Amino acid sequence: MSHPQQTAVPELVVHEATVRFAGLTALDAVSFTVAPGSIHALIGPNGAGKSTSFNVLSGVYRVASGSVRFGDAELTSLPPHRIASLGVARTFQNIVLTRGTVADNLMLGRHTLTRAGFTATALRLPSALREQRRHRERVREIAEFTGLGARFDTPVALLPYGDRKRVELARALCMEPKLLLLDEPVAGMNTAERLAMARTVTSIRDALGISVLIVEHDMGMIMRIADRVTVLDFGRLISDGTPEHVRKDPAVVRAYLGKES
Numbered sequence: 001m002s003h004p005q006q007t008a009v010p011e012l013v014v015h016e017a018t019v020r021f022a023g024l025t026a027l028d029a030v031s032f033t034v035a036p037g038s039i040h041a042l043i044g045p046n047g048a049g050k051s052t053s054f055n056v057l058s059g060v061y062r063v064a065s066g067s068v069r070f071g072d073a074e075l076t077s078l079p080p081h082r083i084a085s086l087g088v089a090r091t092f093q094n095i096v097l098t099r100g101t102v103a104d105n106l107m108l109g110r111h112t113l114t115r116a117g118f119t120a121t122a123l124r125l126p127s128a129l130r131e132q133r134r135h136r137e138r139v140r141e142i143a144e145f146t147g148l149g150a151r152f153d154t155p156v157a158l159l160p161y162g163d164r165k166r167v168e169l170a171r172a173l174c175m176e177p178k179l180l181l182l183d184e185p186v187a188g189m190n191t192a193e194r195l196a197m198a199r200t201v202t203s204i205r206d207a208l209g210i211s212v213l214i215v216e217h218d219m220g221m222i223m224r225i226a227d228r229v230t231v232l233d234f235g236r237l238i239s240d241g242t243p244e245h246v247r248k249d250p251a252v253v254r255a256y257l258g259k260e261s
């Protein structure tokens with residue numbers, strides 16, 4: 001599967017981002033750069049600031065200081081829907097699916113890309129129907145790509161857990177993102193499901209050329225698939241580099257030995 005948009009994937013540059021909650025510094029001047037078309041992992045023990053980072057990147061939390069640039073755009077002052085329309089899509093730790101089939105849920109992911117208005121679609125105007133058909137074809141392609149082809153018309157409520165996690169991912173891909181934020185994509189999965197998800201994430205980078213920023217506690221998976229790893233602890237960046245570099249970094253070993261993640 002290829003990416004329909006030929007526009008370049010920009011760099012994501014987080015510069016000295018700081019987030020405070022009533023006396024607690026959840027992110028303390030954190031800086032890192034996600035290179036275009038790379039798999040970049042954000043790891044760290046519980047409470048390190050990983051979810052806070054995702055919430056900053058997707059516009060849910062505001063920084064007290066610092067900046068987040070995605071190409072020419074400064075994201076820190078934008079609301080979530082504007083950030084999404086710039087090509088930043090996210091999945092959630094806990095599955096957020098509606099009722100309906102896999103196809104229905106994936107079509108929701110096309111929402112930001114749908115040009116035909118509600119009235120045109122409701123009136124079944126030919127242009128609106130053509131656009132619907134095009135979206136449905138692309139959505140089917142994404143379902144095949146993410147291993148959900150055979151489940152396309154299955155109600156999500158009937159899917160096993162691993163497939164529901166895939167629907168989350170596929171729905172984010174339906175937004176045709178340039179940067180995909182994956183929040184714990186293999187949490188709760190069995191070994192076979194984890195391996196399959198790792199292959200899917202790698203193929204997203206390789207086939208679509210988009211950037212993937214991934215928060216995940218499964219260290220084995222991260223070390224296998226990430227091009228670069230940023231490690232947070234108590235809101236501070238303690239290491240940043242290749243998987244081999246951070247694995248051997250004494251600061252990382254200390255952070256993980258100190259507590260159970």
Ligand SMILES: Nc1ncnc2c1ncn2[C@@H]1O[C@H](COP(=O)(O)OP(=O)(O)OP(=O)(O)O)[C@@H](O)[C@H]1O
Nearest residue numbers: 021024025026044045046047048049050051052053
């Ligand atoms: N909305 C909030 N209000 C107050 N404190 C918050 C809020 N969100 C996060 N925090 C605090 O900020 C710190 C960082 O939390 P965060 O959820 O980002 O960590 P995490 O690395 O994602 O942890 P986990 O691996 O457990 O999900 C924690 O001390 C947390 O309690």
